[in-house]
Amino acid sequence: MNVKTRFAPSPTGFLHIGGLRTAFYNYLFARKQGGKMVLRIEDTDQQRYVEGAIESLLRTLAITGIIYEEGPFSVNGTLEQRGDHGPYIQSQRLAIYQKHAKELVESGKAYYCFCSSDRLAQLRYQQEIAKMPTKYDRHCLSLSKEEITKRLEQGESYVIRLLVPEGETSFEDVIRGRITIANQEVDDQVLLKSDGFPTYHLAVVVDDHYMGITHIIRGEEWISSVPKHVLLYRAFGWELPVFAHVPLILNEDRSKLSKRQGDVAVEDYLAKGYLPEALLNFIALLGFNPKGNQEIYSVSELTEEFALEKINKSGAIFNREKLDWMNGMYIRQLPEETYLEYCQKFTLSDFGVSQEKLQRIYHVEKERLVRFDEIPSKIQEYLIIPEYDVALLVWKKSDVLDAKKHMEALLRMCTDFPEATWEDLPLIEKAIWQYIESNEIPSGNVLWPLRVALSGAQHSSSPFELLWVCGKEESLQRLQCALQKVAASS
RNA sequence: GGCCCCAUCGUCUAACGGUUAGGACAUCAGGUUUUCAUCCUGAAAAUUCGGGUUCGAUUCCCGGUGGGGUCACCA
Numbered sequence: 293m294n295v296k297t298r299f300a301p302s303p304t305g306f307l308h309i310g311g312l313r314t315a316f317y318n319y320l321f322a323r324k325q326g327g328k329m330v331l332r333i334e335d336t337d338q339q340r341y342v343e344g345a346i347e348s349l350l351r352t353l354a355i356t357g358i359i360y361e362e363g364p365f366s367v368n369g370t371l372e373q374r375g376d377h378g379p380y381i382q383s384q385r386l387a388i389y390q391k392h393a394k395e396l397v398e399s400g401k402a403y404y405c406f407c408s409s410d411r412l413a414q415l416r417y418q419q420e421i422a423k424m425p426t427k428y429d430r431h432c433l434s435l436s437k438e439e440i441t442k443r444l445e446q447g448e449s450y451v452i453r454l455l456v457p458e459g460e461t462s463f464e465d466v467i468r469g470r471i472t473i474a475n476q477e478v479d480d481q482v483l484l485k486s487d488g489f490p491t492y493h494l495a496v497v498v499d500d501h502y503m504g505i506t507h508i509i510r511g512e513e514w515i516s517s518v519p520k521h522v523l524l525y526r527a528f529g530w531e532l533p534v535f536a537h538v539p540l541i542l543n544e545d546r547s548k549l550s551k552r553q554g555d556v557a558v559e560d561y562l563a564k565g566y567l568p569e570a571l572l573n574f575i576a577l578l579g580f581n582p583k584g585n586q587e588i589y590s591v592s593e594l595t596e597e598f599a600l601e602k603i604n605k606s607g608a609i610f611n612r613e614k615l616d617w618m619n620g621m622y623i624r625q626l627p628e629e630t631y632l633e634y635c636q637k638f639t640l641s642d643f644g645v646s647q648e649k650l651q652r653i654y655h656v657e658k659e660r661l662v663r664f665d666e667i668p669s670k671i672q673e674y675l676i677i678p679e680y681d682v683a684l685l686v687w688k689k690s691d692v693l694d695a696k697k698h699m700e701a702l703l704r705m706c707t708d709f710p711e712a713t714w715e716d717l718p719l720i721e722k723a724i725w726q727y728i729e730s731n732e733i734p735s736g737n738v739l740w741p742l743r744v745a746l747s748g749a750q751h752s753s754s755p756f757e758l759l760w761v762c763g764k765e766e767s768l769q770r771l772q773c774a775l776q777k778v779a780a781s782s
Numbered sequence: 783g784g785c786c787c788c789a790u791c792g793u794c795u796a797a798c799g800g801u802u803a804g805g806a807c808a809u810c811a812g813g814u815u816u817u818c819a820u821c822c823u824g825a826a827a828a829u830u831c832g833g834g835u836u837c838g839a840u841u842c843c844c845g846g847u848g849g850g851g852u853c854a855c856c857a
Contacts, residue, residue: 302857337856409855416854425784426853451855468787477785477853485855492857516786516852539788539850546849577794577806584796585805604795606788607850614794614807624820660819687816739816751818 295327296506299360300496302334303345306557307352309610310511310541310549313575317538318509319358320576320591320598330503331363333381334496336489346371346381352558356568357591362503377503382495389490392498392528393452393483401527402483404440405432405453428453428480452484454493454523461519466536466600473519481520493517497524500533509536509600512607513548536600539579540607549610565638565664566615570622574615578608588621620662631658638664643671649761656757674761677748677770682781684750685774687740695741696778701727702742703771706759714764721756745774 297318301311322329331353335341350366353359362375373380382389396402405428412428419426433455435443444450456479462472483494490498500508515537525532543553555561561571573589581604582589582597589597623631635654643650650671657670685695705727713719728738739755746758746767759767 300857304857334857340856405855412855420783423783449855453855471786473786479853482855487855489855491855496857511851512787513851514857537787542850544793548851574794579794581795587794587806604788608795609793611793611807617807620819662819734816736816741816743816747817749817753818755816 294504294506295322295325296330296504297322297327297509298330298332298500298503298505299358300332300334300499300510301349302337302340303349304337304340304342305345306559307349308549308556309558309561309575310556312352312356312358312558312571313541313578314510314538315353315358316356316572316576317580317598317603319360320595321507321509321600323595324598327506328362329360330375330377330505331360331380332499332503333364334492335381335383336485336492336495338487338489348559352562355562356558356572380503382490382499385495385499386488386490388502389494389498390484390488393490393494396454396483396527397452399527400455402452402454403433404435404444404450405480405482406435406443406448406450407431425477426479430480433480449486451482451486453480454483454520454527456480456520456523461522463518463522463532463535465515465518466534467603468515468537468605471515471518473516475519475523478519478523483524493520493524497521497528497530501525501528501530505533507534507536507600509538512537512540536603538603539605541575541578542607542609544609546607546609554610554612563665565634565666566619567622567626567634570615570619573622574618578610579604588618616662623661623664624658626658634664635667638667639671640668643668643675645671645675649674649763652761656753656761660753673747673749673752674758677746677773680744680748682777684748685741685744685778687734687736690734690737690740692778692782694737696775698733698738699741699745699771699775699778702738703768703775706764706767706771709764714760717756717760720759724756724759741774742771745771 299311299315299318301307301315307315318329321327333346333349335346346364347366350364354366362377363380364371364373366372379385393402397404407428411431415429416426432453456475458475460472460474461478462470464470481493482491484490499505518535518537522532541549543549545553547553549556555564558571562568569591572591573594576589576594577587580598580602582594582602626634632651632654635650639650653671653674654667657667661667661670682692685699686692687695702724705723709720709723713723724738724742727733728735742755743752743758744750746752746755746762752758753761762770
């Protein structure tokens with residue numbers, strides 16, 4: 293079998309985390325099976341359409357490296373569709389849906405309905421009060437052929453509804469096994485809306501069939517509408533695809549992941565400086581476990597290990613703390629060049645300092661960065677010394693005089709550093725250690741006051757790194773400043 | 783509420799019906815280091831409950847409870 297999957301978002305906003313994972317699973321499965329993936333835009337709701345959403349979607353998929361073979365692509369700012377089963381944008385396929393809806397009417401599997409939305413709302417309201425299930429009452433099913441023709445000719449607005457037969461509908465889900473639902477639970481779903489657009493249910497079945505989709509991998513929230521789809525496949529006489537409904541990604545309170553409870557847009561995460569690879573790695577593991585104890589997986593490892601049967605059944609809470617940890621791991625593994633590009637991108641102003649200096653800050657911060665959006669504040673830490681107390685200059689059992697003594701020595705020593713030393717972190721380090729060791733001083737007695745003099749903080753990068761980043765002039769200035777503080781306090 | 787789905791540490795998860803129920807994040811305690819971070823060691827932390835089936839259930843079955851999803855001319 294030639295495997296073909298699809299990701300079919302509706303252009304109503306940004307791609308969100310759940311969508312990304314669904315897309316990624318579709319991608320992984322297609323890859324693993326040597327198949328193809330389709331991207332289809334489900335824009336059948338004219339009201340909810342958001343300008344620019346398609347472009348944003350394509351951009352996000354491109355950035356995260358989820359590639360597909362068929363569907364719309366953005367080429368030099370214009371939308372271009374590739375593939376033999378297009379168009380891949382549902383609003384461009386209206387005629388196909390209309391034709392199929394009418395076919396169903398002719399074969400008696402669907403019927404015209406002229407009920408007004410007012411009547412439907414009224415009906416629903418009454419059913420709710422009576423604690424009845426809210427379903428269409430088939431008011432229009434009994435209409436005679438003549439009457440239907442007449443009303444159609446008069447241009448009355450209508451929809452086409454699926455005629456759900458009696459009995460029950462069951463289907464096999466790769467992740468959950470057999471699921472059976474009584475047809476009386478299924479409403480006579482509208483297939484074709486009065487504006488001529490199809491509803492999701494008609495469009496998805498028609499498209500998945502004609503596009504040759506073999507595996508439908510999508511969120512669990514669709515389970516309850518599968519019977520409608522199965523009924524449609526049967527009505528058309530088409531072969532059923534394989535269904536795989538993946539568990540939901542949850543908020544802290546276990547409800548379906550939503551806005552209002554934190555970021556859900558993938559773009560937001562990218563903007564915060566999460567790496568696409570880290571995001572994918574993290575999100576893939578929410579509901580899927582390849583091997584056992586490993587945590588960091590490359591996309592190719594995930595592809596290799598991917599199997600629908602390995603996907604869990606229960607929802608998973610999106611845990612930012614673990615994402616942060618993972619992102620830090622990925623940052624540390626980044627090739628220097630790529631790392632610097634990211635740093636550059638997240639450095640939103642020039643801070644009035646040289647490129648050289650920024651580069652040194654980036655280099656030094658690589659070990660502790662969790663997200664790239666921390667970059668600006670990290671840079672600030674090197675540029676502005678917070679007000680600090682003289683006492684902070686003193687290391688543990690040492691005292692102010694001792695600190696003063698070493699800082700004076702350091703000041704002299706640094707003043708005499710050759711230019712080459714200032715350019716070279718290891719040389720700086722070597723020179724300072726030489727002072728410490730040749731005088732047999734406890735290292736903290738020297739290094740701690742140096743750190744504080746240069747950073748004004750108890751948590752900072754190493755004094756060597758601080759010297760290297762600050763450079764000669766600034767370093768000497770800060771040491772002098774610290775000495776003045778000491779003098780003023782005694 | 784009807785229907786459907788689900789249930790292992792706080793969180794993400796592992797465990798052919800036989801394990802001291804494993805790992806990771808977070809937490810806490812040590813160690814390394816000049817601090818933070820990294821790194822290393824360790825601690826605390828779970829099979830929702832009740833019935834079966836079985837020599838033996840986290841694992842299979844039934845029920846309760848709990849959580850979620852869904853009930854549109856939205857997807």
